[in-house]
Amino acid sequence: MLAFLAAIAAIIQTLTPLIPTVVGIGATVKQLFDLGSQVVASGADPTHDQWATLVTMQNSALAQVHAATASQQSAASV
């Protein structure tokens, strides 16, 4: 019984640091979905404000990927 609880605790300990990440991605995807749905439903071209929101989110996401891949490359070269 205690071994089972220890295994559960280990799994929770592994996943806990990821929960903010998962919540963050969920919020981003939801915002993107809402933004895309608004544009499609309006039947008009996206506004500058909608483009600005999207470009900001995109730049932020790209920065995270580039930072992580740069970090991986520098670790590999050590």
Place this chain on the structure above:
Amino acid sequence: MRKILITLGAMALLAACASPPAGSPPPSAKTDLFEVEATFTGAVSMAGAYVSLPSCGLPAAPKVCKDSGIASRIGLSVDSATAALRTAETLILGCPATQYVASAATPPTASCGLPIADGNAQQQALTAVQAAVSALQSAIPIIQSSGGI
């Protein structure tokens, strides 16, 4: 965990498949571009979460980790899709989207905001972007578990 990620992936795909209201005119190239950019941004967000994980295979690797080879391929796919997007933006918006957004606040340049390609060239660019974004989506695995979670 996997269910959460699958759900997020499904939402990103749904964002790309939202339908215009019945009877409305077909979406413009700008709207199509916006949709694919939103899908791309969702995919990049998921890619960022994956490539930010600690690497598998290290002695102290956690159960949820990244495969370095997959992370490298994701990086290349992101770069490839980004390049295709910038080309499509220039053909459809008249300039890269960052510059297009800035042009609302400052006097626009001669071409920014004015499409510089005909419909066929724009459609070809959109098709290329969609293919590149699909390739990126397929490069992102559901988070690997080295410990059998």
